[in-house]
Amino acid sequence: MAWTWFHRLASPPHVYRTAERLTPWFAWSAAILIVAGLIGGLYLSPPDYQQGDGYRILYVHAPSAWLSLLVYTTMAVAGGIGLIWRMKVAHAVAASCAPIGASFTLAALVTGSLWGKPMWGTYWQWDPRLTSELLLFFLYLGYMGLRAAFEDVQRSDRISAVLAVVGVINVPIIHYSVVWWNSLHQGPSVMYLGKPTMPPSMLVPLLIMFVGFTLFFAAVLLMRLRGEVLIRERAASWVREVVHS
């Protein structure tokens, strides 16, 4: 009884229809929050005492970096579930995550680089935080490359899932790189506990952006998942019904 929800998750038509139903909710709430967060962050919040208006790239940079880690963790967990329970839908989730995560990682690297030039005085340094984030980008690319290298979907699911699980070690390294080592990058600004590092007028838009980006990821993941499930189940009769209806 307790596991019925879990078994229903393994059913592709159920997942397809649930994803279809949930997508607009996530997409619209993400759109509203991101617009609100951008207005708050770019217009309503005060400039920084040292960086002036330049710090405002934080409102895109920090949520992108957070998503780059969250998406990878999602991908690794989904890959692990797919390996252990042989759940095809979990592999479809992992496969859908990779391009989204790679995009967020690239966004974090590019916005960070553009922020670094005026403030630090450099676009790029081989600093622990920057290097480990670049490694994350290559992990995503490697994952996608590995998937593409196999004709057989099941084979590519399993082998790429092992890569995703092994690569998850990089996630805590990225997060703690600024604590463990001397780094050019500053420490984390948003902590679960501890003193706030910015006043509410700056923090609230940032938190709104974090939630908005996360919901955006959920919406895009569900869209990609539907496509992924359709391709994988193309021989099934329910897919024919969906396509012809």
Add this chain to the structure above:
Amino acid sequence: MTPRRRRLVLVLGILAGVSIAGGLALSAFRQNVTFYFVPTQVADGKVHPGESFRMGGLVARGSVYRKPGSLEVHFTVTDFKHQVPVIYTGVLPDLFRENAGVIVHGKMLPDGVFLADQVLAKHDQNYRPPGIHQKWGIDHGDPRDPALNAFPHRAAAQVALNAGSAQ
């Protein structure tokens, strides 16, 4: 053992193995993965003579001197235990200021002066509007504190700073 449990153990085993290997590698490299040295490490001879390296610290208060008619600038980098004089010719980043974090790349000259070919400014994770320093209590009322926050050695530096100002 069911096949599913065997796969569970296998995945957890991979995860544990990779974590242990990663942890060992990181602790072994801990000393080597250093983006910059602080002046105390330089004074302790952690850097080979004649080698290019990065040095991080605070720009000592009142130490910045700009040579008139050129881009040459002299300043002192300190970690409140040791100080190193630095010479640099070029454009400084926006956030370069006295008592703020800085990372310089270059070489030690035989006379103990650091000749920098690159100067990077380091800022901390605190953001606030201009002019409300004490209002919401992140910086203990000391305007020098934000700069110290940029460095992991801030606790020691803070102690040194307080000892210095008490004299």
